[in-house]
Every structure is written in structure tokens, then in C-alpha cells.
Amino acid sequence: MATLRKAPLPYDHLAVEQKWQHRWEADGLYRTPDDDPRPKWYALTMFPYPSGDLHIGHWFMYSAPDAYARYMRMRGYNVLFPMGFDSFGLPAENAAIRNQTPPGEWTYANIERMRRQFRSMGTVIDWEREIVTCDPSYYRWNQWLFLKLYEAGLAYRAEAPVNWCPGCQTVLANEQVLNGKCERSGDPVERREMEQWFFRITAYADQLLDFSGLIDWPEPIKLMQTNWIGRSEGVDVSFDISEYGLDVTEISTFTTRIDTVFGVTFLALAPEHPLVSRLATPERRADVEGYADASRRQTEIERLSTEREKTGVFTGAYAVNRLNGERVPILSADYVLLSYGSGAVMGVPAHDERDFEFAAKYGLDVRVVVAPPQWSPRDALDAAYVGREGTQVNSGEFDGLPAREGYEAIADKIEREGWGRRTVSYRMRDWLISRQRYWGAPIPILYCDGCGAVPVPEEELPVLLPEGVHFLPTGESPLKRHDAFVNAPCPACGGAARRETDTMDTFVDSSWYFLRYLSPDYDDAPVRDDHARKWLPVDQYMGGAEHAVMHLLYSRFFTKALRDVGVVELDEPFSRLFNQGMILSGHAKMSKSRGNVIAPDDYVRRFSADVVRLYLMFIGPWEQGGDWSDSGINGVARWVSRLWELCQRDPASLPAQGAADGALMRKTHQTIRRVLADIERFKMNTAISALMELSNELARAYDDGAASQAAWRDAVEKLLLLLAPLAPHLAEELWERTGRPYSVHQQPLPEWDAALAAEEEATLVVQVNGRPHQRPRRHQ
RNA sequence: GCCGAAGUGGCGGAAUGGCAGACGCGACGGUCUCAAAAACCGUUGGGGGCGACCCCGUGCCGGUUCGACUCCGGCCUUCGGCACCA
Numbered sequence: 001m002a003t004l005r006k007a008p009l010p011y012d013h014l015a016v017e018q019k020w021q022h023r024w025e026a027d028g029l030y031r032t033p034d035d036d037p038r039p040k041w042y043a044l045t046m047f048p049y050p051s052g053d054l055h056i057g058h059w060f061m062y063s064a065p066d067a068y069a070r071y072m073r074m075r076g077y078n079v080l081f082p083m084g085f086d087s088f089g090l091p092a093e094n095a096a097i098r099n100q101t102p103p104g105e106w107t108y109a110n111i112e113r114m115r116r117q118f119r120s121m122g123t124v125i126d127w128e129r130e131i132v133t134c135d136p137s138y139y140r141w142n143q144w145l146f147l148k149l150y151e152a153g154l155a156y157r158a159e160a161p162v163n164w165c166p167g168c169q170t171v172l173a174n175e176q177v178l179n180g181k182c183e184r185s186g187d188p189v190e191r192r193e194m195e196q197w198f199f200r201i202t203a204y205a206d207q208l209l210d211f212s213g214l215i216d217w218p219e220p221i222k223l224m225q226t227n228w229i230g231r232s233e234g235v236d237v238s239f240d241i242s243e244y245g246l247d248v249t250e251i252s253t254f255t256t257r258i259d260t261v262f263g264v265t266f267l268a269l270a271p272e273h274p275l276v277s278r279l280a281t282p283e284r285r286a287d288v289e290g291y292a293d294a295s296r297r298q299t300e301i302e303r304l305s306t307e308r309e310k311t312g313v314f315t316g317a318y319a320v321n322r323l324n325g326e327r328v329p330i331l332s333a334d335y336v337l338l339s340y341g342s343g344a345v346m347g348v349p350a351h352d353e354r355d356f357e358f359a360a361k362y363g364l365d366v367r368v369v370v371a372p373p374q375w376s377p378r379d380a381l382d383a384a385y386v387g388r389e390g391t392q393v394n395s396g397e398f399d400g401l402p403a404r405e406g407y408e409a410i411a412d413k414i415e416r417e418g419w420g421r422r423t424v425s426y427r428m429r430d431w432l433i434s435r436q437r438y439w440g441a442p443i444p445i446l447y448c449d450g451c452g453a454v455p456v457p458e459e460e461l462p463v464l465l466p467e468g469v470h471f472l473p474t475g476e477s478p479l480k481r482h483d484a485f486v487n488a489p490c491p492a493c494g495g496a497a498r499r500e501t502d503t504m505d506t507f508v509d510s511s512w513y514f515l516r517y518l519s520p521d522y523d524d525a526p527v528r529d530d531h532a533r534k535w536l537p538v539d540q541y542m543g544g545a546e547h548a549v550m551h552l553l554y555s556r557f558f559t560k561a562l563r564d565v566g567v568v569e570l571d572e573p574f575s576r577l578f579n580q581g582m583i584l585s586g587h588a589k590m591s592k593s594r595g596n597v598i599a600p601d602d603y604v605r606r607f608s609a610d611v612v613r614l615y616l617m618f619i620g621p622w623e624q625g626g627d628w629s630d631s632g633i634n635g636v637a638r639w640v641s642r643l644w645e646l647c648q649r650d651p652a653s654l655p656a657q658g659a660a661d662g663a664l665m666r667k668t669h670q671t672i673r674r675v676l677a678d679i680e681r682f683k684m685n686t687a688i689s690a691l692m693e694l695s696n697e698l699a700r701a702y703d704d705g706a707a708s709q710a711a712w713r714d715a716v717e718k719l720l721l722l723l724a725p726l727a728p729h730l731a732e733e734l735w736e737r738t739g740r741p742y743s744v745h746q747q748p749l750p751e752w753d754a755a756l757a758a759e760e761e762a763t764l765v766v767q768v769n770g771r772p773h774q775r776p777r778r779h780q
Numbered sequence: 781g782c783c784g785a786a787g788u789g790g791c792g793g794a795a796u797g798g799c800a801g802a803c804g805c806g807a808c809g810g811u812c813u814c815a816a817a818a819a820c821c822g823u824u825g826g827g828g829g830c831g832a833c834c835c836c837g838u839g840c841c842g843g844u845u846c847g848a849c850u851c852c853g854g855c856c857u858u859c860g861g862c863a864c865c866a
Contacts (some may be wrong), residue, residue, distance in 0.1 A: 224860095224862085227784095336866080337864075339865090344866095425866085551863095624786085627791090632804075684791070685803085693802075696803090737823065
């Protein structure tokens with residue numbers, strides 16, 4: 001901290017801040033009563049993982065929401081602003097493996113430290129409502145909710161190809177794989193065939209695409225969710241393979257371009273498609289199975305690489321295109337994904353870029369069936385024509401129709417003939433929630449040889465995580481080797497059964513945590529009905545955009561699913577959403593290896609929590625993040641020092657009438673208007689700069705003796721009220737020292753008067769040819 | 781490749797159709813001091829002029845408008861998301 005300002009603040013900030021923190025807590029100033037008659041406002045910020053320290057990113061993330069919550073309180077709302085810890089997860093387990101400390105011990109020690117650090121911020125958080133997701137009193141309800149979804153058919157177990165992270169020794173949900181790598185550890189993800197638990201989020205795809213229940217969400221987040229869900233309308237059309245005498249007589253394919261079906265020159269099946277090996281002719285079998293094995297062995301990264309040349313292999317079999325009776329070859333190709341549509345594609349090289357590239361490589365025919373404008377039958381295509389504008393050609397009875405009409409006419413015929421039907425496909429997959437790790441909520445299921453998968457009865461919840469387990473360096477879950485945990489009687493038949501040893505994805509915990517704050521100690525349900533009715537939905541949610549398709553989508557799904565099983569009456573969890581940006585240091589992400597980590601505690605000791613908070617908000621618009629600079633925080637400390645001195649000036653020496661009274665009042669009302677509007681929109685940076693301007697003007701007016709005592713007192717009072725949400729300790733201390741009644745945080749916000757805020761004289765700018773001309777002198 | 785966001789002084793940023801650069805940082809000059817730090821005062825987009833002032837300037841090229849950082853079209857760069865989704 002070499003460049004930091006050496007002079008401390010002109011007051012003992014540590015003593016002042018502790019004094020008020022204790023007083024507020026002793027008075028229960030920030031308790032949120034459930035029976036308060038004022039209108040409710042549920043403000044929520046994403047809760048942290050208890051990694052050990054409240055770092056500067058947390059301070060950045062919580063300063064603006066705290067100011068916002070305080071602002072809403074002063075606007076007269078009964079504001080709920082709770083906090084908790086998202087405390088299941090891998091770091092605790094990795095720490096346990098490293099030093100053989102139980103994950104719970106490590107986690108709770110971290111939570112304790114972070115609670116202290118949180119308190120040093122001086123937030124408005126109601127700690128009586130704190131929740132800790134790794135606590136049995138919380139995860140009991142996680143398990144209970146799982147059972148509700150299970151009963152409703154929304155939780156199911158299935159064998160499926162899954163993403164396996166070798167580093168984390170567990171499977172991952174699709175959303176948790178980025179570019180073929182584990183979102184957490186960065187290890188390349190492998191494909192495995194495993195029996196796992198899923199939540200049927202796809203059943204809600206259309207509801208999740210409907211954002212009409214939201215009041216104000218960033219458009220980019222809605223768009224990301226829309227793209228992630230990836231709804232496509234198209235047609236399922238089948239091709240005849242009855243000539244092979246199998247029990248399966250047709251292959252179904254999904255297409256969004258049924259207008260191009262007369263251009264089909266091959267069929268491509270995913271290598272894992274069950275029909276591939278059955279259709280392969282004896283002489284092709286070895287090649288086909290070798291190809292399937294090779295694609296199975298590829299990692300996600302290799303398979304997903306778009307630069308890679310498409311590969312495939314001929315099965316030796318043919319399928320009949322029922323629209324024109326043609327026999328087309330069936331190939332197996334790894335650009336076809338088993339998990340999308342039916343895992344089979346009708347190949348139309350003339351009108352699909354991928355099919356075109358594939359056909360070029362394997363010498364397959366290219367037949368134009370949607371003629372581009374200005375196209376002549378003699379023209380060969382040098383690329384696929386994917387436009388929807390064009391005329392049907394080579395398409396039998398549909399020739400001459402515009403392709404858009406051809407699409408409908410062909411779809412009608414297919415439905416009439418029973419060859420297929422219009423349908424919708426989604427990119428989104430069901431949510432894989434099994435994790436092969438210890439530190440999570442156990443999935444409350446038993447396996448019995450006689451009865452199969454049996455849910456743990458509600459009254460036996462929670463299924464407790466056993467303590468005192470031994471961790472192997474491989475990361476393998478100790479639950480698997482824990483006989484006392486695994487062996488349990490079957491609830492159905494009383495015979496010997498084995499417990500599920502997988503735990504739930506920690507995103508399950510955070511999908512409903514906003515409910516538990518409403519009745520954290522309630523024992524009969526995850527949330528009390530009357531409390532849910534009073535407080536929900538969350539009015540303003542705040543947090544990082546990195547959760548666009550994970551936490552935010554999961555929470556929306558959970559809310560709708562819990563509504564449907566009767567737990568809550570709610571369509572959307574979060575009415576308004578605001579995303580903050582990221583705090584950087586030296587224009588780079590903070591990391592230990594870069595050595596650019598900013599430790600907030602050091603700065604708090606030197607400058608006060610208020611200065612750190614003010615600086616983090618002053619650095620720029622909250623949604624854009626910002627770059628930490630030591631000289632920047634010096635500037636805020638300087639301003640706080642000036643404010644301290646300024647607000648305590650003795651007005652006794654001021655006159656009864658001041659020459660600048662009008663100007664001062666105008667500035668005061670303009671400042672109120674600006675600050676209120678800015679905090680509302682999370683533009684804390686401009687709210688603070690407006691206060692700086694007002695304080696500058698106040699200082700000038702005092703020095704010039706141009707303010708009356710009354711105007712001075714009024715302006716200082718409004719300045720302190722506006723400062724209260726942004727610098728709560730400083731405002732409270734100055735409020736007291738200027739003889740005003742405790743507490744500034746129980747005062748209403750000042751109001752502004754449009755007439756008083758209006759400029760008294762307008763400057764008329766004369767423009768000639770659009771340029772200012774003869775700029776008038778400004779009158780002082 | 782597709783989708784989205786953003787490009788403004790030395791730096792963080794302000795202004796979303798009306799005097800570009802508020803507020804702050806940094807820098808420079810000054811006051812105080814034996815000296816320095818801190819604090820305080822002043823100057824600070826670039827260029828020109830002794831001066832009142834003048835010219836240029838918001839990533840690039842065009843357009844709309846009396847007037848564009850702001851709206852429209854096309855490009856460039858950076859960041860974020862998705863990435864063979866048929």
C-alpha cells in the first residue's frame with residue numbers, strides 16, 4: 001500500500017463504525033418483522049460460497065445492494081435483505097483431502113470468519129434469518145423437495161451419456177461444461193454412460209421461454225436463456241427401412257426444413273444410435289463398429305471442435321424417402337448428436353452447410369430443390385443455399401411453389417400419410433443433478449433388490465451425511481465405502497437395501513434458498529405459507545451474469561415445479577434482476593498467482609468501511625464492474641475527510657439572509673433529484689459525484705459567508721440523509737454530532753421540489769449552422 | 781461462424797438529440813514548511829493566437845437532422861455467451 005494516503009481520517013473511524021454496528025445490532029434496527037404494515041420489499045443478493053474470506057469482490061458485490069436496500073427502507077418499505085452461505089461444494093472436500101479436516105469443520109470455520117467480516121461492512125442484513133445450506137435443517141428440505149419432484153415424476157433416474165470430470169471425480173450438468181471443459185476445474189470432460197438422477201426441466205421449456213411474468217430483467221440474460229433452451233419448430237419425418245425385416249421399420253429424423261425433403265441424398269445416424277450396428281451389412285460391420293468405438297473414445301473437446309473435418313462411415317444399408325420413393329444410403333457420422341432430435345438427420349447437401357461439407361467429402365449427390373432467386377438448373381452450387389426464399393424444384397407435385405408454402409404443403413402431406421408430424425425440438429437437456437461426491441445433500445433414495453428404487457419416507461428426513469469419514473486422495477466419495485450409511489432397511493418391504501450414495505448438485509440448494517429466508521426455523525415445511533404469500537416474489541434480485549443459464553434458469557424451473565406440486569403459489573422467483581460487473585485490479589482479474597489481490601480488511605482498517613464501500617460504488621456503473629486503484633480510494637477518503645469537517649462547521653457565524661441561498665437551495669433539490677434517480681438505477685457512481693458537487697458548493701457558500709443559517713442547516717440535513725444509504729456509519733455519526741435524533745436510518749428520504757430544482761435563468765445558445773455562436777458570458 | 785454488450789482526455793468515468801469531458805484520479809504551478817509528506821488554492825482534451833477568441837476532437841466510413849457521443853446503414857477492435865442443435 002505504498003501509494004496510499006498516509007494521513008488517516010480526521011476521526012477514529014474504527015471506533016465510530018464499531019459503535020454504530022453495536023448500537024444498530026443492540027436496537028435490532030435492521031430486523032425485518034413479518035407483521036409490519038408498511039409495503040414489503042424483498043431485496044436479495046446472491047449468497048456467497050464460504051471460501052474463507054470476504055474478498056474485495058464480495059465487498060463490491062454487496063456494497064451497492066446494501067445501499068439499494070437502505071434506500072428502499074428510507075423510501076418507506078419494510079425491506080427484507082437477508083444473507084446466508086451456499087456452503088456445500090467441492091472446495092471443502094478438497095481441503096478435507098489435503099489436510100484431513102472434516103469438510104463441515106472447515107466450512108463452519110470459514111462461515112464464522114466471513115460473518116465477522118460481513119459485520120465490519122455495516123450492512124442492513126437481518127442476520128436472524130441467516131441460512132446455511134450444509135446444515136441438516138436446510139438440506140432436510142432439499143431432500144423433501146426432491147421427494148416432491150420425484151412423486152410428481154419430475155425427478156427420474158436414467159442411463160444416459162453424461163459429462164464426467166476426471167478432476168472433480170463426478171458427473172456434471174450440461175450447463176456446467178464450458179467448451180468441453182469442466183466449469184469448475186477446467187479439466188477436459190469425458191463422456192460416460194451412467195445411470196443418474198435428472199430433473200425434468202425440459203418439461204418446462206416453453207414456460208421458461210415465457211418471460212412475461214418478469215417486471216425488469218436485462219434483455220441479454222433473457223436472450224441467453226432463450227438461446228440455451230433453443231426451441232426449434234420442425235417436422236419429424238420417417239424413412240422406410242422395412243426391407244431389412246427388423247422389428248423397427250423406419251428411421252425418424254427431425255428437420256426444420258421439410259421443404260427440402262426432396263433433396264435428401266443420404267441419411268446420417270449418430271455413431272451411438274442403436275440402429276447403426278443392426279443395419280450394418282456384414283461386410284461393413286467391422287468398419288461401422290470401429291467408427292462407433294473411436295467416436296466414443298473422443299473427449300468432448302475433440303468431438304466438439306468445429307474446425308475438425310466431418311467424418312462418417314457407410315453402413316451398407318439404404319432407406320426409402322417416402323416422398324419420392326428413392327433409396328438413399330445410410331451413413332453413421334459423428335456430426336450427428338444422439339441427444340438432439342432423434343439422433344438421425346436427413347442429409348440435404350444442397351440446403352445445409354454441414355450436409356454439403358459432408359457430401360463433398362464422401363461424394364454424395366447434391367440436388368437443388370429450393371431454387372435460389374436468379375438460379376438456373378445448370379448452375380452447380382459451390383456452397384449450400386440455406387435461404388428460405390426460393391421456389392420448389394425437383395420436388396414432384398410441389399414444384400413451382402414458393403418454399404415457404406412448400407414447407408406447409410409438404411408437412412400437411414406427411415401428416416396426412418402418417419409418415420410423420422410437425423413437432424418442436426429443444427437444445428436444452430434435462431438437468432443432471434447426481435454428484436459422486438460427499439459434501440452435498442444425500443439423495444433420499446434406497447435401492448432394494450425386491451422393490452427397486454424406493455424413496456426415503458418423509459418422516460425419516462433428513463438423511464444425514466455421516467461424520468468422521470475418511471477421504472482418499474482420489475476424491476472418490478467416502479459414502480460409497482461407508483457401510484453404516486449405505487446399508488439400511490427397505491422402507492417398503494423391510495428387507496436389506498442400499499442407500500443412494502450420490503449427493504445433489506449444489507445448484508439444487510441455491511434454486512430455492514430465497515424461500516427459506518422467509519421462515520428459516522420452520523419445521524413443518526420449507527416455507528410457511530403465510531410468509532411466502534407476504535414476501536414473494538423477490539422484488540429485486542442482484543448478482544453476477546455468469547449465472548444466466550445455471551442458477552437463474554434452475555431457480556425459475558424450481559419455482560414453477562414447486563408451484564405445480566403445491567409448495568408455493570408463484571410463477572417467477574425474481575421480478576427484477578440487476579447484474580453487477582466484475583471488479584479488477586490493474587486491469588486484470590484478481591488472482592493469487594498475479595499477485596494483484598486486494599484485501600479489503602487492510603483498507604477498512606486504514607480508511608473505514610464507509611470509504612471502501614463508497615470507493616467501490618464510485619469506481620463506475622455497478623453493472624460494468626471496475627478497476628481498483630489505490631489512488632482512487634485516496635480521493636474518496638479525501639472527500640470523506642472534507643465532509644466530516646464541513647458538516648460540523650458552526651453555522652452561528654452565518655448571516656440571517658444569504659446571497660447564495662437561492663442557488664444553494666436549487667443545488668440541494670437538484671442533488672436530491674439526481675441521487676434518488678441514480679440509486680434507483682444502481683448508478684451509485686453518479687449519485688456519489690452529485691453529493692460531491694453539493695458538498696463543494698456548500699463549502700464555497702460557507703467560505704463566502706453567502707449562505708444563511710437556515711439554508712445551511714437545511715442543505716446539510718439533506719446531504720446527510722442522501723449519504724445515509726451510501727456511507728451508513730459516517731452519516732449516522734454526523735447526524736448525531738449535528739444534534740439530530742437517532743437514527744438517520746429511520747428517517748424518510750428527502751423530497752425534491754421541481755420548481756426549486758429548476759434553473760432560474762436559462763442560457764440561450766445561439767447556433768449558426770448547427771454550431772454554437774457568440775457564447776454569452778456566464779453571469780456569476 | 782452465430783448471438784449479445786461496449787469503444788469518449790494521461791486514467792476511472794459523465795452527458796442518450798441541444799455549450800462533449802460533470803465528479804474523481806493523476807500531472808503541473810502555487811501557499812504552508814528548514815525540507816518533505818499531508819492539507820489547501822489554481823491550471824489541466826489537442827492545436828493556434830499577445831489578446832477578445834479561432835480551428836480540430838467521442839473507434840472508422842457514410843446517412844438522417846437546424847443540430848449527432850447519442851438515431852440509421854456498413855466496417856474495425858475488445859469483452860461475454862453459444863458453438864456441428866439438423
